[in-house]
Amino acid sequence: MGIADRRQREKEQRKTEIIDAAERLFFSRSYEDVSMEDIAREVELNKATIYLYFKNKETLFATIVLRGIQILKEKYTECMEKQVPGIVKVVLMGQAYYQYSQEYPDYLRMIHFYGSERFSKENPCTAEIGKGYGTCRLILRDAIQEGIDDGTIRADLDPFLTSMYLMISFMGILSMENKWKLVIEAEGFSYEQFASEFFRFITPAISSGEKSHKMDVKDFASSGFFLTEPVAPEKEKRKKS
Amino acid sequence: MGIADRRQREKEQRKTEIIDAAERLFFSRSYEDVSMEDIAREVELNKATIYLYFKNKETLFATIVLRGIQILKEKYTECMEKQVPGIVKVVLMGQAYYQYSQEYPDYLRMIHFYGSERFSKENPCTAEIGKGYGTCRLILRDAIQEGIDDGTIRADLDPFLTSMYLMISFMGILSMENKWKLVIEAEGFSYEQFASEFFRFITPAISSGEKSHKMDVKDFASSGFFLTEPVAPEKEKRKKS
DNA sequence: TTTATATTATGACTGTTAGTTATACGATTT
DNA sequence: AAATCGTATAACTAACAGTCATAATATAAA
Numbered sequence: 453m454g455i456a457d458r459r460q461r462e463k464e465q466r467k468t469e470i471i472d473a474a475e476r477l478f479f480s481r482s483y484e485d486v487s488m489e490d491i492a493r494e495v496e497l498n499k500a501t502i503y504l505y506f507k508n509k510e511t512l513f514a515t516i517v518l519r520g521i522q523i524l525k526e527k528y529t530e531c532m533e534k535q536v537p538g539i540v541k542v543v544l545m546g547q548a549y550y551q552y553s554q555e556y557p558d559y560l561r562m563i564h565f566y567g568s569e570r571f572s573k574e575n576p577c578t579a580e581i582g583k584g585y586g587t588c589r590l591i592l593r594d595a596i597q598e599g600i601d602d603g604t605i606r607a608d609l610d611p612f613l614t615s616m617y618l619m620i621s622f623m624g625i626l627s628m629e630n631k632w633k634l635v636i637e638a639e640g641f642s643y644e645q646f647a648s649e650f651f652r653f654i655t656p657a658i659s660s661g662e663k664s665h666k667m668d669v670k671d672f673a674s675s676g677f678f679l680t681e682p683v684a685p686e687k688e689k690r691k692k693s
Numbered sequence: 694m695g696i697a698d699r700r701q702r703e704k705e706q707r708k709t710e711i712i713d714a715a716e717r718l719f720f721s722r723s724y725e726d727v728s729m730e731d732i733a734r735e736v737e738l739n740k741a742t743i744y745l746y747f748k749n750k751e752t753l754f755a756t757i758v759l760r761g762i763q764i765l766k767e768k769y770t771e772c773m774e775k776q777v778p779g780i781v782k783v784v785l786m787g788q789a790y791y792q793y794s795q796e797y798p799d800y801l802r803m804i805h806f807y808g809s810e811r812f813s814k815e816n817p818c819t820a821e822i823g824k825g826y827g828t829c830r831l832i833l834r835d836a837i838q839e840g841i842d843d844g845t846i847r848a849d850l851d852p853f854l855t856s857m858y859l860m861i862s863f864m865g866i867l868s869m870e871n872k873w874k875l876v877i878e879a880e881g882f883s884y885e886q887f888a889s890e891f892f893r894f895i896t897p898a899i900s901s902g903e904k905s906h907k908m909d910v911k912d913f914a915s916s917g918f919f920l921t922e923p924v925a926p927e928k929e930k931r932k933k934s
Numbered sequence: 935t936t937t938a939t940a941t942t943a944t945g946a947c948t949g950t951t952a953g954t955t956a957t958a959c960g961a962t963t964t
Numbered sequence: 965a966a967a968t969c970g971t972a973t974a975a976c977t978a979a980c981a982g983t984c985a986t987a988a989t990a991t992a993a994a
Contacts, residue, residue: 482811498974508953617866621865624861632857707942740981741945741983742943
């Protein structure tokens with residue numbers, strides 16, 4: 453009994469060792485630039501051994517992506533638990549996404565890479581990753597519903613659609629960092645400003661314009677609610693504070 | 694003289710034949726599922742011959758992506774030439790993107806695939822594709838500037854940032870069709886409604902709230918300006934008209 | 935017309951990689 | 965001590981991007 457247990461534990465530990473080794477490599481190089489040979493060398497096992505633990509390279513990669521999604525889910529859950537109006541939860545979730553992109557840029561890169569085709573939809577991991585992302589969106593949707601109920605979010609919005617639009621926007625803004633950072637900085641913005649300003653841009657689209665809009669500008673802007681100071685439309689004022 | 698000309702023409706024709714054959718295959722299968730052998734067979738040439746015309750598979754793929762970008766650029770230019778207020782141009786550009794996604798779903802898929810890493814940034818085609826996309830965004834930025842000048846768009850918005858946010862949102866909304874279509878339809882929406890409703894969602898974020906906001910709702914909603922009728926927040930009204 | 939030259943095309947090749955298989959090892963059980 | 969079972973491995977296959985020496989073909993020169 454104890455022996456079977458130990459063997460089970462050892463097996464799971466081996467699996468974890470493989471994931472850890474693969475993660476180190478996938479964090480530092482792209483999917484195509486990491487071969488199963490490389491991973492085998494990193495974890496000091498034969499390549500064929502890895503295939504005893506993972507069906508294929510895709511599944512191993514997806515397992516790491518799932519780790520990343522899990523962390524994001526936790527961040528969203530924390531936002532939801534805060535005692536603040538619905539619209540503030542929504543903005544907090546956007547900011548949580550931004551913070552995630554700064555804390556775990558490699559997970560985020562892998563998540564986006566996994567989302568971009570080439571990975572089989574039949575793989576059970578794909579469904580699980582989709583479910584993980586879906587959970588985040590559901591949390592966001594609940595926050596939107598709360599905002600509608602407490603009067604801080606436009607009552608005519610559909611919570612489902614709005615949660616989709618916001619998730620897609622968050623994802624888009626933060627998946628572009630590598631690609632468009634230089635363009636953004638060439639225009640005199642830091643990426644942090646770029647992300648922060650997005651919340652100020654989007655708030656009027658969701659705000660009920662009564663309680664919440666005034667609240668954003670007056671109460672939150674000065675108390676660290678937004679990531680940075682607002683950007684004035686004149687170029688001269690764009691320098692990062 | 695005439696002979697050199699003819700040979701030049703013939704060479705370019707061969708190149709076009711290769712691109713056309715590759716396009717047919719890349720339209721029907723994914724990047725990884727189309728081999729250079731396949732393309733060679735399709736165009737009835739030896740694989741090595743293709744390498745006389747294209748440096749590598751990436752470059753051939755990118756050449757097709759450029760065709761797609763060119764078409765999008767033309768659509769944006771058309772919107773810009775319309776004699777309408779700035780905010781209407783902006784929404785028209787979003788709709789142009791939607792129409793493009795319906796007319797040329799395969800180009801769009803290839804464009805998004807090209808954008809998702811794995812393709813070398815050193816390849817001159819990558820820069821050219823980036824420039825093509827950049828041109829679209831500049832057109833959008835000009836439309837936003839016009840809207841600010843004619844009072845239909847919030848004067849406190851930065852045209853550069855706003856054009857980025859909108860482009861990213863358009864791209865995001867329309868790159869998700871394959872992935873999230875089922876989720877959206879499970880909620881009782883058609884993808885067309887999903888895209889159309891986005892414009893109604895985003896308009897308050899850019900509208901100056903004076904001339905333009907009322908204009909959207911009163912004048913345009915009933916005259917085909919939006920793609921579909923507005924969606925009421927109740928699930929019962931979600932069926933596609 | 936014949937020969938030389940340049941361009942275009944090709945079959946056969948290399949190197950790399952994901953994934954498989956037959957075999958060996960080592961711990962546990964009989 | 966022998967049989968059993970799970971784990972590990974070396975050697976393999978198949979597929980593919982990209983290369984190269986050689987051949988075929990068209991143009992130019994003799």
